[in-house]
Amino acid sequence: MEAFRQHMGLVAPLDRANVDTDAIIPKQFLKSIKRSGFGPNLFDEWRYMDHGEPGVDNSRRVLNPNFVLNQDRYRGATVLLTRKNFGCGSSREHAPWALQQFGFKAIVAPSFADIFFNNCFKNGLLPIVLSEAEVDHLFNATLATLGMKLNIDLARQVVEIPGAEAYQFDVEDHRKQSLLNGWDEIGLSLLQADKIRAYEAARQTREPWIFS
Amino acid sequence: MTQISASAASCTLYDKLWNAHRVHDEPDGTALIYIDRHLVHEVTSPQAFEGLEIAGRKPWRIHSIVATADHNVPTTGRQAGIADPISRLQVETLDANIEKFGVPVYFGMNDARQGIVHVIGPEQGATLPGMTVVCGDSHTSTHGAFAALAFGIGTSEVEHVMATQCLVTKKSKSLLIRVEGKSGRGVTAKDMVLAIIGKIGTAGGTGHAIEFAGAAIRALSMEGRMTVCNMAIEAGARAGMIGVDEKTIAYLRGRPHAPRENEFEQAAQYWRTLVSDDGAVFDRVVELDASTIKPQVTWGTSPEMVVAIDGAVPEPATESDPVKRDAMERALQYMGLNSGTPIEQIKIDKVFIGSCTNSRIEDLRAAAGVVKGRHIAANVKLAMVVPGSGLVKRQAESEGLDKIFVAAGFEWREPGCSMCLGMNDDKLSPGERCASTSNRNFEGRQGAGGRTHLVSPEMAAAAAIAGRFADVRQVL
Numbered sequence: 001m002e003a004f005r006q007h008m009g010l011v012a013p014l015d016r017a018n019v020d021t022d023a024i025i026p027k028q029f030l031k032s033i034k035r036s037g038f039g040p041n042l043f044d045e046w047r048y049m050d051h052g053e054p055g056v057d058n059s060r061r062v063l064n065p066n067f068v069l070n071q072d073r074y075r076g077a078t079v080l081l082t083r084k085n086f087g088c089g090s091s092r093e094h095a096p097w098a099l100q101q102f103g104f105k106a107i108v109a110p111s112f113a114d115i116f117f118n119n120c121f122k123n124g125l126l127p128i129v130l131s132e133a134e135v136d137h138l139f140n141a142t143l144a145t146l147g148m149k150l151n152i153d154l155a156r157q158v159v160e161i162p163g164a165e166a167y168q169f170d171v172e173d174h175r176k177q178s179l180l181n182g183w184d185e186i187g188l189s190l191l192q193a194d195k196i197r198a199y200e201a202a203r204q205t206r207e208p209w210i211f212s
Numbered sequence: 213m214t215q216i217s218a219s220a221a222s223c224t225l226y227d228k229l230w231n232a233h234r235v236h237d238e239p240d241g242t243a244l245i246y247i248d249r250h251l252v253h254e255v256t257s258p259q260a261f262e263g264l265e266i267a268g269r270k271p272w273r274i275h276s277i278v279a280t281a282d283h284n285v286p287t288t289g290r291q292a293g294i295a296d297p298i299s300r301l302q303v304e305t306l307d308a309n310i311e312k313f314g315v316p317v318y319f320g321m322n323d324a325r326q327g328i329v330h331v332i333g334p335e336q337g338a339t340l341p342g343m344t345v346v347c348g349d350s351h352t353s354t355h356g357a358f359a360a361l362a363f364g365i366g367t368s369e370v371e372h373v374m375a376t377q378c379l380v381t382k383k384s385k386s387l388l389i390r391v392e393g394k395s396g397r398g399v400t401a402k403d404m405v406l407a408i409i410g411k412i413g414t415a416g417g418t419g420h421a422i423e424f425a426g427a428a429i430r431a432l433s434m435e436g437r438m439t440v441c442n443m444a445i446e447a448g449a450r451a452g453m454i455g456v457d458e459k460t461i462a463y464l465r466g467r468p469h470a471p472r473e474n475e476f477e478q479a480a481q482y483w484r485t486l487v488s489d490d491g492a493v494f495d496r497v498v499e500l501d502a503s504t505i506k507p508q509v510t511w512g513t514s515p516e517m518v519v520a521i522d523g524a525v526p527e528p529a530t531e532s533d534p535v536k537r538d539a540m541e542r543a544l545q546y547m548g549l550n551s552g553t554p555i556e557q558i559k560i561d562k563v564f565i566g567s568c569t570n571s572r573i574e575d576l577r578a579a580a581g582v583v584k585g586r587h588i589a590a591n592v593k594l595a596m597v598v599p600g601s602g603l604v605k606r607q608a609e610s611e612g613l614d615k616i617f618v619a620a621g622f623e624w625r626e627p628g629c630s631m632c633l634g635m636n637d638d639k640l641s642p643g644e645r646c647a648s649t650s651n652r653n654f655e656g657r658q659g660a661g662g663r664t665h666l667v668s669p670e671m672a673a674a675a676a677i678a679g680r681f682a683d684v685r686q687v688l
Contacts, residue, residue: 017535020663022654027633033258033305045277051660054298069240085415091350093366114418114450115350115364122368142369173240189376192236192244199235199246209471210248
């Protein structure tokens, strides 16, 4: 997995609550059997004026000028600032894939949906939870400051406006270590193979029907 | 409030399930949890199978997998195969992976037992009490109706489970939702869970495992309980669950993958312990009175935007939270609705009865009961019934339900996810309004620009007949 240690990047403000995974990457793009190529269809229905389908040349489609990611001042953004319950809905990992392949490295919001939050960590995309008040402040600062960047330091668990406010965030230790080191989580679990086998043997005695 | 530990006298059902599956504990509170049942479908598995192959890993316990093709499959003319080449490739990729990795239990598109993964798991007895059940699909919470710890995962975790039979996860907080009292006539499990979501919000259960309990939950059939647990994710909770009782055990007896004879009795004895103990402490408790719940209809683009059938489209100006107010205004615009419009005056274009929420035999019986001897309204362009599985379809046909639906002007289709999310050809066109028994009313969910109103099967049937939302209690 791609490691995440520190990142400084342009912030794009997506001022909506409950952004669901159908909005992040619509279902027609889930038919792909690949893990890549989702970036051009991130937020497809909001981003383009027409309806997108797989196989269409996205570079020829007309962009919706009112959508925040299409505005010149947010081009090249790598940090997404948004509202509560981001990523609600389906379990599609295509959602973090699309965000990451678009260029985002981190997402800052007051809360995330559980499955989406978990999926981000599996891909080196860092979801950061700050308080409603802190997120409000960052929205105001982003709108007020052309080219506002955020510096994110995972080791110190800090989000900062360079030269100004800094906010501490929480992250579970195992997630933090996995991201900092870019660990292969499956490989780590397989280090416990003996324990898994012992567990199975005990379980098989108690509940044999599970294994039949 | 503190969590009750394993050794304490009183455990919640969730505590019991969690403790029974811990393989290894990490110092930060995360654990390696053993996974008993892995349900697999074509959309979220190809990259996982590929990852396994690239890493040179073998599936840990191939017999834990039960697979089917459900999201992309057509609901008409199936003999001709899948017309869309991209959908076809995805289903063929699943077929090939099943073959290559030697998955023994696969209900492919043309198997008589094929269906929506969350319908066939319980139907086959592949979902059993005391199991951990995962699937690359958020509606895996459905299986919690059998006192299983069941939750949706992403594709990386699908690969993780295939390779290790385990997941790295942290225990959630516990939320008890107790529904006491007796539901009125025409008020279903769907109305109950929509009312719950309306009360706690779509993020109300985030970070929690929900246990549904109380007299009104006990009174539900297993089908109804699956409907309630199915939508736990729409309340933000990855897992929803209900303790075992004699209905649970009766449902499972004789199912193909359930234990048999003496082993079944031995299993049932253990399963009966899978309830929260008296005095078990939950992190949060929410209570509802079923007798106050009316048939529900969503009006917006989030399942929490829901009102009773005798209500009206709400007024954003009365909302004090600016983010919520903005979302309400956006939803009204997307849905093409005006504040103050009575729900019963909203006309519909299409009706969808189906999905992992409401496509089981009981749902079809209930809807057929409403449409019997009636006909869909002239303004309804399409009304379709999509059974949850081939076996549900066959059962319904043996009861003559298909004839009732067809006589009423409905289309009777082949099983699959269908217009719940429109990955196949079953979609809404821009601006079309649908009374749907599915689980999500997000923008574009049933087709770009489509407008979804979530309702029970009875309410969808009543809407089809009236051509607008109608109070099923006045029809029954």
